[in-house]
Amino acid sequence: MRVLGIILAGGMGGNIWPLTSKRASAAVPVFGKYRAIDFTLSNMVNSGITKVGILTQYNPRSLMDHLGSGKDWDLDRRRGGLFILQPYLSSGSERMGYRGTADAIFQNMTLLRRGDEDYVLIGSGDHIYNMDYTEMMRQHLSSGADVTIVVKELDETYNLSEYGIVEIDESGRIAGFEEKPEKPKTNLASLGIYFMNKHLLMDLLYSTVPHGGYDLLLDVFLPNLNRFHFRAYKFDGYWRNVKKGILEYYRTNMSVLDPQVRKELFQSKNRIYTKLKDLPPPKIGATGSVQNSIIADGCIVNGQVRNSILFRSVIVRAGAVIENSLIFEGTTVEEGAHVVCSIVDKDSVVRAGKIVRGSKERPLAFEKASVL
Numbered sequence: 551m552r553v554l555g556i557i558l559a560g561g562m563g564g565n566i567w568p569l570t571s572k573r574a575s576a577a578v579p580v581f582g583k584y585r586a587i588d589f590t591l592s593n594m595v596n597s598g599i600t601k602v603g604i605l606t607q608y609n610p611r612s613l614m615d616h617l618g619s620g621k622d623w624d625l626d627r628r629r630g631g632l633f634i635l636q637p638y639l640s641s642g643s644e645r646m647g648y649r650g651t652a653d654a655i656f657q658n659m660t661l662l663r664r665g666d667e668d669y670v671l672i673g674s675g676d677h678i679y680n681m682d683y684t685e686m687m688r689q690h691l692s693s694g695a696d697v698t699i700v701v702k703e704l705d706e707t708y709n710l711s712e713y714g715i716v717e718i719d720e721s722g723r724i725a726g727f728e729e730k731p732e733k734p735k736t737n738l739a740s741l742g743i744y745f746m747n748k749h750l751l752m753d754l755l756y757s758t759v760p761h762g763g764y765d766l767l768l769d770v771f772l773p774n775l776n777r778f779h780f781r782a783y784k785f786d787g788y789w790r791n792v793k794k795g796i797l798e799y800y801r802t803n804m805s806v807l808d809p810q811v812r813k814e815l816f817q818s819k820n821r822i823y824t825k826l827k828d829l830p831p832p833k834i835g836a837t838g839s840v841q842n843s844i845i846a847d848g849c850i851v852n853g854q855v856r857n858s859i860l861f862r863s864v865i866v867r868a869g870a871v872i873e874n875s876l877i878f879e880g881t882t883v884e885e886g887a888h889v890v891c892s893i894v895d896k897d898s899v900v901r902a903g904k905i906v907r908g909s910k911e912r913p914l915a916f917e918k919a920s921v922l
Contacts, residue, residue, distance in 0.1 A: 551669060553598070553668070553669045554599075554669070554748060555594040555599040555602035556655060557587065558654065559587055559604050560574065560576075560607030561675075562609075565796070566793055566795065568916065569915060571917050572609060574606065574607075574610060574612070576674075577609075578799070579879065579896075580678065581815075583861065586676045587616070589679055591617075592680075593681050593682070594673070596820040597687075600624075600627065604632065604633065605651075606634060607637055617825075622825050623823045637654075651766040652764050655751075656756075670747075671687075672745075672766070673744075674743075674791075676791065677742065678791075679788055679789040679815075680814060686700060686745060690783075693781050697781070698745045699716070699741075699744055699780060700785050701738050701740055702786065704739050709794075710739065713730065714727060714728070714742075716736065716738045724780040726775075729768060740767075741789055744766075744771075750778075800876065803876050804857075807857060827862065829847035829863065831847060832850070834851050837868045837869075838868075840854075844860070846879075848863035851864075853868055853872065857874045858874060858876065859877070861878045864879070864882075866883045873890045875890065875891060876894070878894060879896045881896065881900070885902045885903070888904070888907070890907045892906050892913060892915070892916070895919075895920065897918060898918070898920040898921065
């Protein structure tokens with residue numbers, strides 16, 4: 551079975567500002583050395599998908615620098631490979647930019663038309679999970695579905711009104727779908743992962759986008775819910791959407807300090823790949839101490855780090871204390887500084903003796919190259 555992967559990675563991510571002031575939400579750093587897009591991209595590669603299109607738009611430079619030629623995901627190949635698809639202005643264009651997810655795919659219809667793939671798998675670049683799509687594809691074929699949507703039963707740690715809520719019948723067919731309802735009827739939510747025949751997708755886009763329907767879910771799928779066979783595939787593993795808000799982003803990162811979450815994401819048979827950097831292992835100095843934390847390559851710790859994640863090349867000087875915080879790449883925390891429940895973006899400096907204090911319910915977030 552030949553499958554084309556499409557990753558929607560052009561979102562602005564306004565809910566996690568200022569972390570997205572200079573990058574797309576799919577490019578936000580997570581877990582010390584990864585980017586959000588690494589998870590969906592790795593899932594596709596692990597499922598045998600060797601041709602992947604990345605639809606970008608907002609602040610794409612950081613994302614493009616991270617992806618490069620795709621060699622870290624074994625996608626630098628002569629057949630298939632990685633395609634970074636940005637909006638462009640041509641002589642026949644009315645405007646530059648994608649007007650929605652359906653319009654983004656429609657403007658890159660050449661990728662679908664010229665390929666020899668039979669099916670398309672569409673996912674989002676800012677979701678964190680480890681999933682082998684193979685079983686879902688098998689169910690799609692055996693059930694005779696036109697479109698399969700991956701769903702999950704959400705617990706009390708999710709705000710159901712922020713997700714698309716699905717109703718299914720006894721056979722697993724989707725009988726109802728509400729996008730972000732105020733009063734959800736079920737706790738079964740769509741994860742924004744769609745699998746379908748490529749030619750059906752092309753037909754739906756051709757009949758919708760030229761008439762002003764630009765959103766893949768609202769304008770293409772939902773109006774055809776009763777016309778075609780939409781089927782649900784249940785995923786019961788760890789899954790989070792980091793662009794829902796700063797608190798969700800913070801909690802997602804902190805959750806990896808739980809051994810069970812870490813085991814599911816990184817110690818299964820399916821690896822999560824990322825861009826490699828030639829950095830030395832972290833160094834803990836004579837005055838440094840680390841408790842229940844993740845310390846990435848290139849870090850030098852001479853202060854105290856507790857329940858935190860230090861991304862690559864962070865320097866923590868003697869007397870500094872970091873608690874329940876995320877410190878991004880290249881940041882220096884000077885002598886005597888105290889950082890609690892905060893997110894400090896890349897290349898920042900926390901001055902000597904400075905106290906930066908948020909809370910677990912309202913973590914503070916600072917943009918790139920901040921001086922605190």
